[in-house]
Amino acid sequence: MALHELNVYCQASGAKINTNKTTMAVFGASQATPSTWGFHEAGNSYKVLGVLLGKLAEVCNRKTWENILNKIESQLNVWRLRNLTLKGKVLVINALCISKLVHALTVTDLPGDILSKLKAIFSHFLWKREKGLVSHATLIGDHGAGGLGLIDIYTKKKSLRLKIIKKYLDSSFTAPWKDFVIPTLRGLGHFGDYNLCQMLPRSLFSALDPFEREVLEGWWSLRPWVSAEPKSLQQSLKVPLRFNPDLMGGGPGSGERMFSDTFERAGISTIGDLLDGSGNYDIVRVRTLFRSRGVLFRRAVVLRLAGRIRESILRNWGSFLEGSSSGGDPGAERDVGFVLVDGTRFFGLSECSTKRIYRILIVGAFRRPAVERTWARTFPALTITSIWANMFNWYTAPKRLYGV
Template identity: 30%
Template structure:
């Protein structure tokens, strides 16, 4: 590769934090030769297809099928779980100084070889990096050419993939170190979460912290990385000891991880985060108020420049009612200059073809994001850590350990008492969406574990059944009214005995009538599958009906979910 092909033009971008005279507060971005970027893109397209099979840790950066929101949701859920169980533990947010720029090329080539990449592929990476030279553009002037002896060039299509590969040895070392005790649900420990160089370590005790930091230092020696101890911060939970006696890390009550503020007190952290976010939106809107815009132009400003800033935060954080009301008022003041609205809000949110202007409704968008979380959860191919904690919190709904089978119920409000606000929002949104969901459990066990009450698949005259007394005594699943090892329903006397043991008030005829309704409501197809006694394939066939159309749930996206929720509240104009 000739020098011109490997030439880069570097520009230093201020990070918008810290003093401007400190070089550490600038990020180098390199503009590369088009020929080199074409070659890099070809290699990147080949590499990205196998990344999910190579990256075995919680690293999500540049890995196909993984999302940055998976990391933030997982960490927030772990904090919720620690607080719920009142466990001791530490969360350490590591800051690697100039992470991309400090990568040693020999370490990069060694990692590629260790992961089994062939000599031909490694040769191409060597060509790209051994021939790398650059100039710096500063204040309109160009420096002399100098050789790049280390770093992964930010601006190269391969950079994200290569950095994920480089950081994988750190994740694997901490994950498999028996001396490090992580935190997890049902014995499955979580120790480290990574998004590029943003690394969060979660461990139980001081001994684990020390061992983890030993591994981090070993990784730094090999890769060229350096921990910035001034910016590395931590939180402790329960009765965990103070780390400042052993490390120079700063203790915090709230830490911003990947743009999301997290804290020991979740509600306080979210209040601070929403106050900051809403304050920024209000300041930007004050600027736009100075411009003369049409109503349609104002809607465009709100949709593109304002509400778009909320979606990433809303993926894993609940939205307090005060924040939602304040934001809605702020938007209406912007649209109507503080005067009474001339068009109803619930009309403005409709599509243009239906008489609206397409204003994005925050509550309905939030609901659609919650349904997307359910979709990701039900996708068996989606292996993410937050699924375990989500199942734990779902099992708390109703206090009868239904686990994720409670998703097939239209839960009542009292059933979600005691679960985090995020999961209250999730179950509320999903309960509304269930009205258009058609599902068919495939396996015998799936059917037996189906909720008996408030289930869209078990209906009496088109409505769900709910017997509070039956629920209170533990009759909550289909299996609770069927024989386990032979065909047929349990006799009415079993229900009577359970009620008498729980000292519930009832009449025998009342129980007979209710039991007959349940027997008729359970689909005959389900009963046949159960009595077949064969372990058919597990899983679900889930469809969504919107209008006259039927869609596979797994193929639906946030846009379609939003249309469903918007149509519930949309009001058409009279003319």
């Protein structure tokens, strides 16, 4: 049947299948009869765009990364013959080496030992020794902050993984693989897609497939800088309270929780559990739920926490919680949305490029140089930013301008 369809296509288009360059792979429990189809047989693995696929996924994945490691080492061995500056070496890594990783990082998981080997190879290229003179966590920063803009592989991987989340949340994007994401999200909690509103403990990811785990770890890292954006009152009522960074007192990345486990024992787990039938915040209902479930609580503590949660809810989603049941788009109940906060600007998650996401995530991985503390004491009249700007200008300008 498959060959018949190929023949029909060839007759209609004028194209012709080159059997000498065509490889056939058999899936499932069926066994192919050798030399029946006239194609090369793939065996246990075959290569597609540089990535090995086959029956033994873990073995193919490791061979893929080992091949990439060998290519990178061979390329860097050639560049070691050149008398490159540190900045030039960083440029070689970013432009020639990281580009070899992007496709594989997009479609397959990155084992931890391979990541360690990649870092060791880059460190040896930069410093001619295993341990660098400057921390890797500092080199990945911008020039204005004391770094050299070295691309961090781990952060790059997370930013690429988040493309999966972006496409999954985009209702206009249709793909069969979305059906396989739904059971994974439902297995993490009781809220379905709304589990993405939470920063769930990483221990819940341990039983997942490595690729799925990397996707959710990437989302876990970005979530403090992303705000849930309900499109209707019905949707806002389903937003969970626990592990929700939108309900943390100190802002993104503060880690200051405003939701106690005591509320969950009282049956309060979503925003809707805090509201009455008209969509108004009801503190009397909250106290009643505590008493009806027999949950012991200190009245002053519960009232204080409930008040802080109320303020945060109104600040984030007050437009839907003003007593009206008709706010927002009634047809958008299933399309949970998120907005990325980049400084003072807001972007829809689906509109954010991988580069923008990487720039935000790298802030958490960057470590400021220790010398800045000495500068602050020695040059109190100067800002750290201006000092780095002067150093960068001196480093990049022709030496003759400075008479050295």
